[in-house]
Amino acid sequence: MPAQTVAPNVKGTSSTHTLSANALAVLKSRYLKKNEKGEVVEKPHDLFRRVADAVAAAEREYGLSDGAVETIRDEFFSLMAETRFLPNSPTLMNAGRRTGMLSACFVLPVEDSVDDIFTSIRNTALIQKAGGGTGFSFSNLRPRGDLVTSSGGTTSGPLSFMKVFSEATNAIQQGAFRRGANMGIMRVDHPDVLEFIDAKRKLTNLTNFNISVAVTDEFMRNVIEDPGRDHLVRNPRTDEKSKLPKEDGSAWTVGQVFDLVVRRAWESAEPGIVFIDRMNNANPTPHIAPIEATNPCGEMPLLPYEACTLGSINLTKFVRDSFEGRMIDFEGLRDTVHLAVRFLDNVVDINRYPIEEIGARSRSNRKIGLGIMGFADMLFALGIPYDSEEAVNVAEDVMSFINNESHKASEKLAAQRGTFPNWKGSVWHQARKPIRNASTTSIAPTGTISIIAGCSSGVEPLFSLVFFRNILDGKRLAEVNRRFESVAKDRGFYSEELMEKVGEHGSIKDIEQIPEDVRNVFVCAHDISPEWHVRMQAAFQKHCDASISKTINFRSDATVEDVRDIYLQAFESGCKGITVYRNGCRENQPMSLSGKDAPAGTTPGAIVKPVPMPAVMPAISVKQITPFGNMHIQIVVDPKDGREREVFAQLGKGGDIANSDLEAICRLISLYLRVNGSLDDVVAQLNGIGSSLTIPTRDGRISSLADGLAKAMQKYHAARDRDGLESLLLTGRAPSSLPRQPLARATAAGTSATTDDHAHYKLKCPECGGTLVFVEACAKCRSCGFSLC
Secondary structure, three states: OOOEEEOOOOOOOOOOEEEOHHHHHHHHHHHOOEOOOOOEOOOHHHHHHHHHHHHHHHHHHHOOOHHHHHHHHHHHHHHHHOOOEEEOHHHHHHOOOOOOOOOOEEEOOOOOOHHHHHHHHHHHHHHHHOOOEEEEEOOOOOOOOOEEOOOOEEOOOHHHHHHHHHHHHHHHHOOOOOOOOEEEEEEOOOOOHHHHHOOOOOOOOOOOEEEEEEEOHHHHHHHHHOOOOEOEEEOOOOOOEEEOEOOOOOEOEHHHHHHHHHHHHHHHOOOEEEEHHHHHHOOOOOOOOOOOEEOOOOOOEEOOOEEEEEEEEEHHHHEEEEOOEEEEOHHHHHHHHHHHHHHHHHHHHHOOOOOHHHHHHHHHHOOEEEEEEOHHHHHHHHOOOOOOHHHHHHHHHHHHHHHHHHHHHHHHHHHHHOOOOOOOOOHHHHOOOOOOOOOOEOEOOOHHHHHHHOOOOOOOOOOOOEEEEEOHHHOEEEEEOHHHHHHHHHHOOOOHHHHHHHHHHOOOOOOOOOOHHHHHHOOOHHHOOHHHHHHHHHHHHOOOOOOEOOOEEEOOOOOHHHHHHHHHHHHHOOOOEEOEEEOOOOOOOOEEOOHHHOOOOOOOOOEEOOOOOOOOOOEEEEEEEEOOEEEEEEEEEOOOOOOEEEEEEEEOOOHHHHHHHHHHHHHHHHHHHOOOOOHHHHHHHHOOOOOOOOEEEOOEEEOOHHHHHHHHHHHHHHHHHHHOHHHHHHHOOOOOOOOOOOHHHOOOOOEEOOOOOOOOOEEEOOOOOOEEEEEOOEEEEOOOOOEOO
């Protein structure tokens, strides 16, 4: 697909912007209008014109003439067409169209009655049908086993209702154009907090929920100063406090609860933490309601029934050359900030909110979330490594400037249009500062809009300098970061082969073909220590009204203590929340082997991961009679060390149930073999297992499916001992007629792995087959814009 130039053809505009092939693909897939046949009937410049027309129309409410409205419309058009600024996806999709719902993030209350709970479920469905994400606090629900006065029975607790919310999202997203996502939050002093912390230990649970524990400053101070203190919880129905009991009659301590949160985050990246007191200390309207929850990616702490409209400035547009070298164009940035604030304030007016209560509260507080994207690319352009003091200083300078200018812009609008209705009694009122918007800045995820803008996502470092996009006939196209490609060509080390290598490695840190100074600047997420990730998040948080959507990336060999240290660093450095992701922790849930069972070369008690498997491996075929028919078995062998690594089996006429049971057994066997387990141990476990069906054979009676599998493995061992492995490999049949589904590659998303020191596990995008990466508190596809949130 060729690149396309957006050429504004309206008064007062002359610049152009070239959209990449990837940007065009995303626009056609998700944003541009389609007719009843599904054919695209809108071009990119039509989209920007549609949005500009709709948003500028709000100016008429404030007495502007038609000519003035037209001028503002043209400025809005250029703002987007030049990709200096883009609003969030719902605004691009819905502005000027029938749906008209333009906000991305909402928070709904969940109060302690069946009527209130199911009202919120209904409202969730309406929001997610229109493409919004929802956040909830489940802290107000009475704990499991507590009294239900109306019936005399007991409640099943908050977790049971979370599952109902999750199922509603599953049903709604089937017909929605944007995947529904939820944030579930529970206070650390809720009696069911342990169950909540474990809610996503099994990753098939609550798959459309991110979860975070809301911790208080007092709790964190006790973690640091008095971790042995008994942890107290409060029943939200009775307000009674009590110790959190253990099964043996003792009580959980504060330190033990915190350590459980940390361990679960290390295992599966959830739960995250929100520092709820810090969020409420920054609540601009505490006289209206306290903050209890955030939107799904955590960047917008919101009141119940509140929404926020988001947009992001593309920082790559504000780096310019001068006699002194490359510099940040703060004058141009100022103009864009002021115009973007006006744009987002207009969106509050034209937004068609899905629920009356949300519309009323959103217009009363008029919160907007102006953020940024392209920060990593800005650093590349300035020649500054992400993990450096200089980069942290740039982050503070840029965000401080944007925050201050956004407040000035909002004050100017207040002089023209009036303050937000809830201004009296707010922190702005106390500061004697008339302002149009209760908050103005938030750093949100920019997965798809950063693809449209052709820049890096949010404030995250790049996950890789080269991504691969699947195209026709099974081929793939390498998409190289523009700045890196330019430097590579200018410096004379560019080649397609090298770009392929960079894409496979995910890092250039140890690629000696690339000059050292280039390697130092073009660092990627896994080159950067978690401490620098947190420092960067804290630098932006210092100058941001709301919060930051960011993931703290860890290498796969990070320890639980490493994660604990980062959680403490996030609290002490002023962050409002934290989300971590340890590389590979979701793709292959590890097995914990201890003592004498641990494979050679590992530490007792260490976490052992299945070894990665090449795409092509030799296998030995074995045929075995079973009570369910003939079983065809493939035993996959690693020719490098002779170890059996995987087992596949299928029954010729076994039926779906027997074959599914057999597949499950083989997957578990394969998992064990890929952590260096022995086939002899498998035979010992399965041999002789009985069932209601048996069958006689020359080798003795086969008493079950598992027993038949064990007998087949014994045949294989006997043949290997007699003839040798090499002879068997020469005569063994290739497993072309059997399904090739090793455990690690048969997950819902699919995985693969490489074996170099800097390799990272990869999840495949279910839409385009590209690579999913964990950034901005979510898994996203850099190729097509798909997001699990």
